[in-house]
Amino acid sequence: MTTVQSAVAPPGKVRLPGTGMFVMAVLILFFGFYIIYPIVLIFIQSFNAEGVIVGEYRFSFVNWVKAFEEPGTLESLGNTIVVFFAYTAVAFPLAVLISWILARTPIRFSRGLEFMFWVSFMLPALTTTIGWTLLLDPYFGFINVMAKNVLFLDGPLFDIYSVEGIVFAHLMGNAISQKVMLLTPAFRNMNVTLEEAGRVSGAGRLRTMMRITLPVMVPPMVVVFMLNTVRMFNSFEIEQILGTPIKFYVYSTRIFSLVREVEPPGYGEATALASLTLIIILIFIPLQRWLLTRRQYTTISGDYKPGLIHLGPLQPFAFILVVFVVALLTVVPVLTLLGGSFMTRAGFFQATPTYTLDHWRTVLADPIFFRALSTTFIIAISTAIISPVMFSMVAYVLVRRNWPGRLALDSIFWVSAGIPGMLSGLGLLWVILDTPGLNWLFGTTWILIIVAILQGKLTSIQMFKSTFLQMGQDMEEAARTAGAGWLYTYFRIWLPLIAPTMILLGTLNFVLAAGATSSVILLASRDTVTLSLLALEYMTTNVGAAREVAGIISLFIVAMTAGLALVARWFGFQVGVKDRGV
Amino acid sequence: MMRQLVSISVVATVLMFPTVSAQVAAATPEMDKLIAAAKKEGQVEVILSGQVPRKLRAAMPAFQKKYGVKINFQTGSGRKHAERILAERRAGRFTVDVWLGGANTALVQLLPNKALASFPELLIDPEVKDPKLWFKGKHHYTDPEHRYIFTWGASPAYNISYNTKMVKPEEIKSYHDLLNPKWKGKIVSWSPGAQGTAASSVPMFINPKIGEKWFRRWANEMKPVIVTDARQAAEWVAIGRFPIGLFGTSTQAEILAGQNFPIAGWLPHPMAEGEVLSASAANLMAMDRAPNPNARNLFINWALSKEGQSLFIKIGEKTDSLRRDVDNKVIAQQYRIDPEGEYYVPFSDPTYINKQSEIITKLRTIMKEAGYK
Numbered sequence: 022m023t024t025v026q027s028a029v030a031p032p033g034k035v036r037l038p039g040t041g042m043f044v045m046a047v048l049i050l051f052f053g054f055y056i057i058y059p060i061v062l063i064f065i066q067s068f069n070a071e072g073v074i075v076g077e078y079r080f081s082f083v084n085w086v087k088a089f090e091e092p093g094t095l096e097s098l099g100n101t102i103v104v105f106f107a108y109t110a111v112a113f114p115l116a117v118l119i120s121w122i123l124a125r126t127p128i129r130f131s132r133g134l135e136f137m138f139w140v141s142f143m144l145p146a147l148t149t150t151i152g153w154t155l156l157l158d159p160y161f162g163f164i165n166v167m168a169k170n171v172l173f174l175d176g177p178l179f180d181i182y183s184v185e186g187i188v189f190a191h192l193m194g195n196a197i198s199q200k201v202m203l204l205t206p207a208f209r210n211m212n213v214t215l216e217e218a219g220r221v222s223g224a225g226r227l228r229t230m231m232r233i234t235l236p237v238m239v240p241p242m243v244v245v246f247m248l249n250t251v252r253m254f255n256s257f258e259i260e261q262i263l264g265t266p267i268k269f270y271v272y273s274t275r276i277f278s279l280v281r282e283v284e285p286p287g288y289g290e291a292t293a294l295a296s297l298t299l300i301i302i303l304i305f306i307p308l309q310r311w312l313l314t315r316r317q318y319t320t321i322s323g324d325y326k327p328g329l330i331h332l333g334p335l336q337p338f339a340f341i342l343v344v345f346v347v348a349l350l351t352v353v354p355v356l357t358l359l360g361g362s363f364m365t366r367a368g369f370f371q372a373t374p375t376y377t378l379d380h381w382r383t384v385l386a387d388p389i390f391f392r393a394l395s396t397t398f399i400i401a402i403s404t405a406i407i408s409p410v411m412f413s414m415v416a417y418v419l420v421r422r423n424w425p426g427r428l429a430l431d432s433i434f435w436v437s438a439g440i441p442g443m444l445s446g447l448g449l450l451w452v453i454l455d456t457p458g459l460n461w462l463f464g465t466t467w468i469l470i471i472v473a474i475l476q477g478k479l480t481s482i483q484m485f486k487s488t489f490l491q492m493g494q495d496m497e498e499a500a501r502t503a504g505a506g507w508l509y510t511y512f513r514i515w516l517p518l519i520a521p522t523m524i525l526l527g528t529l530n531f532v533l534a535a536g537a538t539s540s541v542i543l544l545a546s547r548d549t550v551t552l553s554l555l556a557l558e559y560m561t562t563n564v565g566a567a568r569e570v571a572g573i574i575s576l577f578i579v580a581m582t583a584g585l586a587l588v589a590r591w592f593g594f595q596v597g598v599k600d601r602g603v
Numbered sequence: 604m605m606r607q608l609v610s611i612s613v614v615a616t617v618l619m620f621p622t623v624s625a626q627v628a629a630a631t632p633e634m635d636k637l638i639a640a641a642k643k644e645g646q647v648e649v650i651l652s653g654q655v656p657r658k659l660r661a662a663m664p665a666f667q668k669k670y671g672v673k674i675n676f677q678t679g680s681g682r683k684h685a686e687r688i689l690a691e692r693r694a695g696r697f698t699v700d701v702w703l704g705g706a707n708t709a710l711v712q713l714l715p716n717k718a719l720a721s722f723p724e725l726l727i728d729p730e731v732k733d734p735k736l737w738f739k740g741k742h743h744y745t746d747p748e749h750r751y752i753f754t755w756g757a758s759p760a761y762n763i764s765y766n767t768k769m770v771k772p773e774e775i776k777s778y779h780d781l782l783n784p785k786w787k788g789k790i791v792s793w794s795p796g797a798q799g800t801a802a803s804s805v806p807m808f809i810n811p812k813i814g815e816k817w818f819r820r821w822a823n824e825m826k827p828v829i830v831t832d833a834r835q836a837a838e839w840v841a842i843g844r845f846p847i848g849l850f851g852t853s854t855q856a857e858i859l860a861g862q863n864f865p866i867a868g869w870l871p872h873p874m875a876e877g878e879v880l881s882a883s884a885a886n887l888m889a890m891d892r893a894p895n896p897n898a899r900n901l902f903i904n905w906a907l908s909k910e911g912q913s914l915f916i917k918i919g920e921k922t923d924s925l926r927r928d929v930d931n932k933v934i935a936q937q938y939r940i941d942p943e944g945e946y947y948v949p950f951s952d953p954t955y956i957n958k959q960s961e962i963i964t965k966l967r968t969i970m971k972e973a974g975y976k
Contacts, residue, residue: 093976160844262835266791266828270976284711284798284960286682365862369838373863447686454694463696543687547677558657558679568834 041424048415049430055475056437059448063440067292084289093270098297101272104184104260105253108191113246116200117238119346121230122339123201124208125216127329134343135205136586141198141350143532143582144358145575147258147560150190151568152357154262155368157181157189182267190259198350200245202529203484206521207241208234210491216330226332240487243312247305248480251438254298272297280443292444299439306435310428362573380569389550390574397535397552398581399466404473405531405585408481409523411474416485417511421497434479442476442540450543464546472541473534481526488522489515524593528586535578552578633727634904638670640897646673647898650688652681652704653884654854655756655919659703662914666905672898681705681884685712692718692892700899702888703906706745706752706950707801709888711960719751720891728904738925738940745886745950747957754950755907756885756915756922758938759878761869762803762849764837764856768865769846777875778813781847782820790827791836792849794975796967799833800850802881805962806949812876818966822973829975841866854921869937880946885922 070081088094122128123135156164159177168178180186211234219229235242257273264270276294279287332339361367365377384390419427437445449472453463462468492515500510516523536553545554556574559567641647651657656678663674677684681704688699689712702709702719713719722744726732734741743754763775774780781790795804795818807813821827828845830836837855840848841864848856856868887906893899905911912924917933923940924931931939940946949955 092971097976160839161842261831265831268829268974268976275976281682282798284682284707284963286686366838366859369842369862369864371842371864447690450687450690454690454696460694460696463691542680542683543690547675554679561680 041422044418045424045426045430048418049426049433052430052433052478054452055449055471056433056478059445059452060436060440061448062451063288063292063444063448064296067289067296069289084287085293088290088293091275094272094275094294097270097272097275100184100269101253104187104191104271105250107184107188108196109246109249111188112192112196112200115346116197116204117235117242119197119201119343120204120208121234122332122343124205125211125234125330126332126336126339128336128340128343132590134347135201136590137347137351138198138201138205139528139586140579140583141347141354142195142202142529143579143586144351144354145536146194146256147262148358148572148575149194149354150259150262151367152353153190153193154181155357156353157186182263184269187259187263187269190263191256193350193353194259196249197346200249202525203245203248203480204238204241206525207238207484207487207491209521210488211237220330226330226335229330237491239312240490241484243309244483244487247309248438248483251298251301251305251435251479253301254295255441276441277443288444288447292440295440295444299436302435302439306428306432358572358576358579361569362576364569367569367572380573383570384573387555389555390552392548393550393552393555394577396466396469396549397578400469400473400551401531401534401581402585403470404477404534405527405589407470408474408477408530409527412478412481412526413485413515413519413523414511416482416489417515419482420486420489422507431482434482437475438479442537446472446540446543449540453544463544464549466549468544469541469549469551472544473537474530476537476540477526477530477533481530484522484526485519488519492518520593524589528582528589531585532582535582631727631729637727637897637901637904641670641672641895641901644672644895644898646675647895647902648698648700648893649674649676649902650681650684650699650702650704651676651678652684652702652708655884655922656703658919659915661918662911665914666902666911669905670901672901674902681708682712685709688890689713689716689718692716697890697892697894699890700893700895701902701906702890703884704886704888705884706754706882706886707798707959709752709886710746710956713888714746714751718891720889720893721750722753722887722889722903723750725889725900725903726907727900728908730909731904731907736926736928738927738942739948739951743882743925743948743950745882745956747953751888753887753907754882754885754925755887755912756919756924757880757882757940757948757950758921758923758934759940759946760803760806760881761853761937762807763870764840764848764852764866764868765870766840766843766846766865767867769843772867772870772872775847775870776872778807778817779875781849782817782825784824786825786847788826788828789845790825790847790849791839791845791852792827792829793831793833793836793851794829794967794970795850796963796970797831797851798963801959801963802883802949803850804966805955805959806879806881806947807876808962808966809949809952809954809958810876810879810947815965815969818969819973822969822975829970837866837868878944878946880940880948880950882950883922885919 066078067084068080068082070079070083071077119138123131128134154162156162157177157179159165159180159182162177162181165177165179168174172178179189181190216229216233219233220226224232254273254276257271257277260269260271260274261277264274272294276291279291279294357367362380363376363378364370365372365374365379415430418424419431440448450463452459453468454460462471496514496518497510500514505513535551537551538553538557541551542554542557545551552574556571556578559571559574561567649663651659660676660678663676666672667674684699684702685708691698702713709719723742726742730736737743738757744750744752745754746752763781765772765775793800795807804818808815808818827849830839833851833855836845836848837852837859839845840852840856841859843865853868856866859866860868887903889899889903906915907926909926909928912926912929913933916922916924916929916931920934921938923934923938925940927942
């Protein structure tokens with residue numbers, strides 16, 4: 022079997038049947054157990070007529086029928102799709118352009134500006150949205166009030182409580198920053214000789230970008246687009262705040278409502294609704310394989326030459342564009358978060374007293390805070406270190422090895438996106454509690470670390486896959502000829518080349534781990550409460566200035582993440598390939 | 604004058620309950636035995652879920668100090684705790700002794716899964732056991748069998764907040780005044796079918812003077828703006844974007860009033876349809892198969908004692924005790940229960956207890972039919 026596969030394998034694939042079978046079996050079993058088994062349990066329970074929490078198991082389709090016969094389901098699905106494509110249509114090309122400017126042109130403060138997109142990604146979407154409502158509320162929003170007074174308008178200049186407002190809030194949230202974050206390192210992996218060849222052949226800057234740069238950047242762009250699409254149903258906060266008052270409902274709000282607002286929770290119906298994502302995934306898996314295997318995407322090979330392209334007179338405009346977008350993405354939420362933490366009521370200057378230190382006192386006097394800080398740091402730093410190493414190796418196996426079971430392993434990661442964290446967290450709780458030999462994990466920091474690591478699996482593996490696709494075979498072949506095994510090759514050849522992606526995904530997973538709520542809420546005990554869970558608790562208690570207090574906790578998370586990101590980037594510069602403008 | 608009134612009331616209380624004073628002074632052998640057994644267990648695991656119970660974190664050290672039994676408490680969403688605890692119990696792990704929190708999660712999740720212990724047998728302390736010391740001369744249980752969910756506190760329910768510059772309190776004397784066309788599109792509210800508003804909306808639904816018809820008219824004719832965040836609704840009332848806020852906005856409105864915004868979280872007069880006592884999350888439950896059964900029982904008896912209840916209402920601020928011998932002057936006037944007052948007491952009404960979920964579903968349907976998903 023292995024011999025046959027090896028015979029048809031493309032040149033450059035290393036034949037190690039025994040090891041390969043063993044490694045793949047271990048990987049499939051491990052990830053299948055932690056990722057697929059909880060989802061299977063949740064699916065089985067969705068066919069339980071008695072409800073997940075109450076009663077004995079009784080097979081029925083009642084949850085599925087109820088979920089889809091609810092009036093307004095199709096409308097909310099349509100709304101979700103409209104909003105998603107509206108903000109993606111703006112965010113995607115803009116993010117590609119900004120990533121290209123940051124990575125491929127000699128823009129000033131390139132590293133600092135790129136880092137600001139990371140900071141924007143670290144800021145909670147809720148804070149960003151609230152910040153913008155303070156500016157764009159049609160009644161009291163600062164910008165609208167100013168516009169009324171200065172431009173003598175009858176109505177608001179821009180009403181954030183509208184479909185356009187929801188799209189805008191997504192853009193100001195993570196829609197742009199996350200794409201820039203993920204795409205910039207990929208653009209840095211571009212061999213300048215390819216673009217130079219285009220220019221020498223007489224192509225202009227735009228033509229070179231359209232005909233040379235973008236086509237070879239297909240793998241990361243496809244991956245980023247797909248990652249966003251499968252998470253289309255995961256976003257609900259923005260729609261809930263801005264959409265509910267105008268009766269604009271989206272699909273994810275219904276899933277959220279069934280899990281968080283109905284008593285007992287409608288897990289069965291929520292699973293049925295969320296499973297729609299699986300259809301998208303079933304389309305995506307073969308589509309992605311076709312797109313990524315139909316041609317060669319190598320941009321880094323033995324003759325790799327990093328370099329930048331000057332935009333001539335357009336260079337200052339490119340700088341202004343990037344600075345403008347960075348300012349939009351970061352200034353408002355940072356001011357809301359930081360300034361609001363010193364205000365009695367964030368954004369309301371009428372409050373008496375206007376300024377206070379009480380919220381900081383509340384946080385610092387909370388006996389759980391410092392414990393949560395330490396737990397969060399342990400979980401997030403473990404995730405930041407382990408996840409890039411683990412997932413880069415898995416991606417390496419998926420892209421570079423010809424071992425059997427790669428499609429199955431890859432599918433495990435894609436399928437995991439079919440169920441939101443608030444459902445899979447419950448499945449994992451059942452797995453941990455019901456599996457002999459594993460239930461000791463319950464209530465420990467270990468299980469939170471496992472969950473936090475697994476949380477970033479899909480993005481990490483797909484981004485690493487696209488990075489490996491950009492790397493040529495020649496370097497690996499040289500190492501192999503010199504007698505190096507695959508592990509040695511991985512550490513000596515690949516690791517320095519993928520260092521920027523590792524730093525990026527380490528930081529990304531740190532952010533996800535530090536901010537995790539729904540995936541860990543059922544698994545944390547009183548001794549392992551994290552900062553994000555503490556912030557969530559303040560947000561959801563209808564007491565005092567809980568939002569400002571939650572904001573301060575978020576500030577600690579952002580500060581911790583930004584600190585780590587800075588250290589990680591510095592470390593990346595030391596170990597990575599030099600002069601690539603990392 | 605105030606001091607004199609306080610002194611008179613204290614003396615009156617002592618005179619009214621002479622037996623209580625004697626009982627407090629006398630520790631029973633049963634209690635002594637319980638204290639010794641609880642000390643041996645050394646700790647008690649408590650869930651504090653909901654607004655008032657979360658505040659009661661500050662009361663926990665008093666128990667620890669008095670009995671030398673360590674209190675480990677967890678706060679946060681009751682629903683999440685219920686899911687976790689039920690999964691634990693299915694796997695044979697029993698980690699929680701006591702639950703302070705809302706009745707709905709308990710009725711829908713804990714009780715059907717037999718996670719709660721029968722309560723009356725656990726009351727040992729004579730000053731807790733005696734029903735005469737409690738409101739209406741009885742212990743109150745918010746469950747169909749009257750033995751699992753002990754309701755220890757309540758306060759008059761306030762469902763309406765208003766901008767004091769835009770609305771005169773006398774304009775709203777009845778819930779039917781809110782159906783006046785002049786308020787069309789001018790009311791912001793949490794959905795009456797949301798879990799957080801059930802304590803307000805369900806009694807209104809049951810009240811024959813309000814009922815289903817009122818909700819249908821309100822949702823269809825008044826075109827209220829529904830939000831999912833009470834703070835957002837109250838802020839909109841405070842800044843005058845909406846003159847009236849309904850369902851779940853009062854707590855936030857009072858916080859805003861304290862910050863000098865022109866808003867009030869309660870009307871200075873009772874509504875024409877009558878006053879309602881709301882227990883909200885002021886319930887105490889004992890977990891079945893508790894890991895520390897003696898410490899659990901000791902905590903329950905302490906929490907319901909005069910000492911425990913005095914501390915609870917002082918720290919909780921917005922809930923009065925159902926114990927009649929507790930000095931409730933530590934809380935603001937509008938939250939005190941008037942012993943002579945006429946209230947609808949939902950937690951004593953079988954319709955409220957048994958049909959709560961059904962009514963919430965009906966309210967959701969009404970809202971959906973009016974275009975609110």
